[in-house]
Amino acid sequence: MMQSLYTASTGMLGMQTQIDTTANNIANVNTIGFKKSRAEFADLMYHVMEYAGTSTSDTTKSPTGIEVGLGVRPTAINKIFSEGSLKQTDNNLDLAITGRGFFKMELPDGTQVYSKNGSFKIDQNGTIVNSDGYTLVPQIVIPPDATNINIGTDGTVTVIQPGQTQATQIGQIQTTNFINPAGLHAMGDNLYLETDSSGQPVEGIPGVDGLGTLRQGFVELSNVELVVELTDLITGQRAYDANSKIITTSDEMLQTTNNLKR
Structure with a gap:
């Protein structure tokens, strides 16, 4: 099975987490004292096919390795406690x-x-x-x-x-x-x-x-900045779409392989 299917799925799940976080920020834009959150991510482990520094001859070594990443994972949803604007009441x-x-x-x-x-x-x-x-x-x-x-x-x-x-x-x-x-x-x-x-x-x-x-x-007031949140929403949606296209492309490649005839 192509690893890209699983890798892209982690990307879609990660972007869903970002969009959910951004949606909560936007929903609370008028909540007194609310502090916005930021989703943070890290790459997953790598499938190592060849380590950097592997000998290629008696006198030479590979300057780079062959490592294929396996996707992304959320590491934290961090609260940002910057001060919001003050409103006189x-x-x-x-x-x-x-x-x-x-x-x-x-x-x-x-x-x-x-x-x-x-x-x-x-x-x-x-x-x-x-x-x-x-x-x-x-x-x-x-x-x-x-x-x-x-x-x-x-x-x-x-x-x-x-x-x-x-x-x-x-x-x-x-x-x-x-x-x-x-x-x-x-x-x-x-x-x-x-x-x-x-x-x-x-x-x-x-x-x-x-x-x-x-x-x-x-x-x-809330420290949510709508311009920033809407920009994050757009980039998260585009990244989600891109990962879904990877799944579609991988599926088409598998279909092509299944249609091969001797």
Whole structure:
């Protein structure tokens, strides 16, 4: 059987992975805090018919070998954590991190998760939560009579209450960083989970020790660039088509061989 059939099939499967990744990027172009992914590939093992340096005579050696590749395989789908554009919303509970860092939240079962989506809300108890009701960590409770909420670039949360002229500090938002953010597990819902590859979380005050500062009244948009993604979609489709043509050509060659007569 011709090896080209199997080699081309690996190419089609690889390009399908790239197109699926690109499709997910495009689908989330307007998702707050979304980080795009990039499919990465490597060539497979080689069928070696002759090694380079094989002796061709008593005094000469082959300068090159004869090695036929067996296709391609996906090696990783890498998250790109470059900063997205900031959009002003004028909502006091919308926060964007300018620089490195994640917001830390807690699931109902106590699991600690991380997110770049700073679109927060207040629940029935005045606690700052995300759109799914997951509590921001450390927990911050807004007094019910607060007339104004201010969040500084260092995460300091202050409020003004009736009858007061001075702002009262009620808490401080911290951010978390990882030595390898690409190693985080993407759970969906704009949430990430710590893994062995991401390294231990490093928490701190925004603006200190390399952590980004906070911007109140802004959200960080997706870092997906449509022009780049559409270009990748076209090249992936063309590569898929080219690999399918290889299968067609190999099939025609086999058909020609089967039609040979003595």
